Amino acid sequence: MSTKKEEYSKYYVPDQSIWPIVGALALGLIAFGAGHFTIEASKQEEGFGHYVLGAGMLVLLIMLVGWFGDQIRESRQGLYNEQLGRSYKQGMSWFIFSEVMFFLAFFGALFYARMIAVPWLGGASNNVATGEILWPAFEAIWPLTTTPDGTTTQAMGWFGLPLMNTAILVVSSVTLHFAHVALEEDKRKALTSWLIVTIVLGLIFLGFQGYEYVHAYRDLGLTMQSGIYGNTFFLLTGFHGLHVTLGAILLIVMLGRVLKGHFTKDDQFGFQAAAWYWHFVDVVWLLLFVFVYII
């Protein structure tokens, strides 16, 4: 008991901080700005939305730099203890769980469309009459290259670029693991190199992904407007791409900290959190590759 009590009495309640409310202001500006920007863009009007959105992004950036700066400073001053470290780790795991559930919503939409919505439109289950009356010419196939109202597109193959991207992301997960092993063994040089390799692989992935989108829009006619196949394709890969971007930014910040000599075997929460996040986006990609591209 006594050890637990000791640990407990060293509990650290952080100071007051300006950053949470700055963060709330940033999110408020972003939501308000993004809302108005969306409305204005859909009507092709000039408005104030994008200014508010931009201001919100700026405030968010200032908040992130300030808040993380405070955290890092306090952590370096040794104010944090093991209990707080556990709280951070658990908090990060639950955050990743919430991200899993976010992707689940989009995978759910994909499965529903493939297993239920599209077959039913074609007359499956007890929907023969629906199929006959609404769109008699509609053929229920996946990928849905011709929608009921006649929009056509081509499907994205899995061979080539997507396969290469899969390999890149899997390898980047492995290299990040090597970086972590190097950190555990206190091999700073290896840590830095493996981390750089991981970041570069991540950026290559993003580049290829952007190229694939251009290819989809220009050559395949696969767009956001081309029916449920294109919708699930772009929303799933798009949100995944956003998460890779965020993960890459996290890793770049970690690289900066590694270069400044931060992190040891016992003090590495920031690095670990970024690494977990990276492995998580990797796993999501594997599911994406199977369910969006191959099957």
Added chain:
Amino acid sequence: MSTTVTDTHGAHDAHDDHHDHKPTGIKRWLFTTNHKDIGSMYLWFSFAMFLVGGSMALMIRAELFQPGMQIIDPHFFNQMTTMHGVIMVFGAVMPAFVGLANWMIPMMIGAPDMALPRMNNWSFWILPFAFLIMLSSFFMPGGAPAFGWTFYAPLSTTYSTDSTALFVFSMHIMGMSSIMGAINVIVTIMNMRAPGMNYMKMPLFVWTWFITAFLLIAVMPVLAGVVTMVLTDKYFGTSFFDAAGGGDPVLFQHLFWFFGHPEVYIMILPSFGIVSAIIPAFARKPLFGYASMVYATAAIAGLSFLVWAHHMFTTGMPTFASLFFMYMTMLIAVPTGVKVFNWVSTMWRGSMTFETPMLFSLAFVILFTIGGFSGIMLAITPVDYQYHDTYFVVAHFHYVLVTGAVFSIMAAAYYWLPKWSGVMYDDFLSKLHFWCSLVSVNILFFPMHFVGLAGMPRRIPDYAMQFADINQIVSIGGFLFGFSQLIFLAVALKCAFKKGEPAPAKPWEGAEGLEWTVPSPAPYHTFDVPPKV
């Protein structure tokens, strides 16, 4: 003196080492990392939203006082029903529970604060911004969202007004707030319990919030996903919910209710915890069947993921699916029945007294059970074809949400107000509040069962002549209930300004738990040294 919470403050506050130091002025509230301050802000915010959402309900009831169009036009009526629902669910009930969690969980488990105090402040302050954005949509061309709080497609996509984008983005940041709040609660409970406070010793309020937090983290992201699809369907030409592009409007309902059904348990599980604290205190007996309460809560939470389509029986699902969701839904009555049985057994042969928190709790047990029974009726697929989208449904969910969730929040407020403020609440006013609320809430919601069974549809600003009498009674009940809540405002303000008898550390003879071991009002930093459990 051992190293304590306040001693380890960082560089900015190095001068601060006496124990009950409070930052002063507006900065205390804006930059706070204190679970009690944040809890109070949540509670006041929630009450303000309760009044805003309530005044929208009164506008609905004023319009429905007589058949025909009287006061507001149908489009504005739709905005009222929508915003009433959104504000009550996301602005009043959920933040009230988070406020209670903030205040009580650290004190109940013997922790000095929440595990992640700065994120805690962030979670709170997102809410006022989110609701400002939501309410600002009233001033846009076309007005506020008018598609019901369930925002079914295509009402929210093809047929919605401009403000949909604001609705979507404010939902997004509300969701972030909820997820961060839930992560904080769950990490606090897992990581901050005092030595000896093992899981099966935790008060039930902590247990129910533990499970609620899990539900929040699991389903709020799904809500974020579905509002995103609404946004892209409306503004970016996707067709998730449009059959012409290969999608399906029913997909919206599946996704929404996958979030929505766990969401209704998010709004009731903490109530179970509150009532499980109050009834033993005033029956002066330990809670009957503690362990079964914990397992029942977990069972309800687990089942909540498997019942969502009982909101959708009339969409033409295959019979197999309807039957599955019907039986799963009825199964929930079993763990819920365990809970009601345990509360009644706790009171059996107890030395009962009827202070205001107990009155609200008793009303909760009886009236929530009525809401539960009408829930079982609605779960029966064939008869749901008749009840669907009628006032019977409105009666059902207001019995579980108003006489359920809101009554338990009132009970909690009266139970812990002495601890929060250090003074006893005004007994006469509190009893007046209870009896006015109890009588008026039944005038308000009970007759809705009858018009619903007779076929009056919900969400329509006009109705057939034969429903006129009952609607008048309902509207009178609505106004009585609405204005009765101002009595609570008076009670709360009196406590906030310390008008009242000083409260002892433990004002309730039979109350148990760590929160009663600290003085009233609870010191700014509770538990400098870990309590012994």
